[in-house]
Amino acid sequence: MQQCETPDQAAAYWKAHIATHPYFNSECECLVVFILNTRRRIKGHYLVSIGTMDTILCHPREVFRLAIMASAAAIIIAHNHPSGEPTPSEADIKITRDLIRAGQLLKIEVLDHIVVGNPNHTSLRSLGYFYS
Numbered sequence: 001m002q003q004c005e006t007p008d009q010a011a012a013y014w015k016a017h018i019a020t021h022p023y024f025n026s027e028c029e030c031l032v033v034f035i036l037n038t039r040r041r042i043k044g045h046y047l048v049s050i051g052t053m054d055t056i057l058c059h060p061r062e063v064f065r066l067a068i069m070a071s072a073a074a075i076i077i078a079h080n081h082p083s084g085e086p087t088p089s090e091a092d093i094k095i096t097r098d099l100i101r102a103g104q105l106l107k108i109e110v111l112d113h114i115v116v117g118n119p120n121h122t123s124l125r126s127l128g129y130f131y132s
Contacts, residue, residue, distance in 0.1 A: 001041035007123035010114045029056040034076040053082050060102035074109040086117030096124050
């Protein structure tokens with residue numbers, strides 16, 4: 001299982017496993033959840049939602065459904081911006097905060113939210129959007 005403790009490791013996992021997946025569409029926003037164990041190793045991932053070129057719908061219920069079934073200790077949320085610009089939108093920031101609160105209730109830590117652009121990525125945790 002691949003270690004995933006930094007935004008760079010999460011982005012590398014995205015490039016190796018998500019961007020090459022047949023269901024991935026680089027022209028639409030795709031939201032993926034990485035399931036992690038207690039040692040921050042990726043147990044698996046799942047595609048939560050495929051949106052449009054600038055919008056994606058997601059609900060905490062869908063984000064955490066498989067994480068609960070897989071007994072995840074933590075998750076990392078990741079999605080792409082088809083524009084190539086990895087700057088998070090206000091909607092990205094809001095859903096991240098909602099998911100952090102949902103994770104706190106479920107005792108599943110949200111470690112980060114990675115926005116994947118081309119060729120760069122951005123970590124919402126690194127930008128200070130996670131509560132300490």
